Amino acid sequence: MKKLLFALCLLFAVSFAHAQTAEEVYSKYLDFNLARMQQETDKALDLGEDILPNADKLTAGARNNFYYSVGNLYENNSQSVKAIECYEKVVAAVPDYYVAQRGLGYLYAKQADALKATGGANYIAAVRKALPHLEKAQACDPDDDTLKMIQYFYKAINDKNGLTTLNDRLKSLKKNCIDLLDDK
Template sequence: MMNKLRLLLLTGILFSFCRASAQSADEVYNQYLDFNLARLQGETDKALSLGEDLLPNADKLKANARASFYYSIGHLYENNAQSVKAIEYYEKVVAAVPEYYVAQRGLGYLYAKQAEELRVSGSANYTAMARKALPHLEKAQACDPDNDTLDLIKFMYTHIHDTAALSTLNSRLKQLSKSCVDLLDDK
């Protein structure tokens, strides 16, 4: 009888603990709103802290809000010189919303930076990293033409000696420009 009472008491305590630690979707969304408010008010450190607290529960956000959150925290990480973390979250956004060229641009430039470091150091891995950056840069260029991005794309193709890709660049950009998302809807 005493063992059953202890088991029942222990089960009740565990259930209470699990319930207290589990956050509802509404609570997570409220955290997301607090994160956005801090970010929009320029409180970068606070926004990063709130965002990092939100990360373990981000899967409870609706898909659109989750993509917007991942982009925003990725952008904060990028601006805070944490490119590895920025890449991780930009990749999630691009996987969820491939037409969102703003995340494509961020990802492309971060990969291009890594490629340039490899090129300068004479690493044989430059070509692979350049090829990783180029599709993202092309999507960004197709949706929001920019001379600097176009010059970077051409520079990279020239340095990896891919004249075939360079000669078909305009047709690819035209095709890619048919489907562009410039704002994420978080509703």
């Protein structure tokens, strides 16, 4: 009986101890990218969610690329909270990657718009969360719609100084822009 109990405990421990190796994670990452390129969104999302707990086993470049890509899939699949989590990881690692900054800015702007009717401190906090991301995106890849949104938000929260100094900030932010992630 003791041997049977020991064998069952050992089998149980071994089955849970099996962690994915870096090679297995990278292989899934390649499958994830292939599914995305073939526009197999559901398959890519499933693979992405399988990779997420082990994404730290990818190289830094592949990890950043993965987080951006899965974040983009989440965003396009109306899963804003998950998209934000992924984009935040990219921005923390590569702050000058303005594509992720734009994604974050627009998602935070969406949250701010949802709070607009309530106004007050929560709305202002949400706007202030969106603005730095929108400004980085605008500095690196000027867009009339983004600029109008930035200006609208400054006016909505009555931040005249922010609006007045916007051009100087955009010039400063333009100095370091990354438009492609290296997955090496």
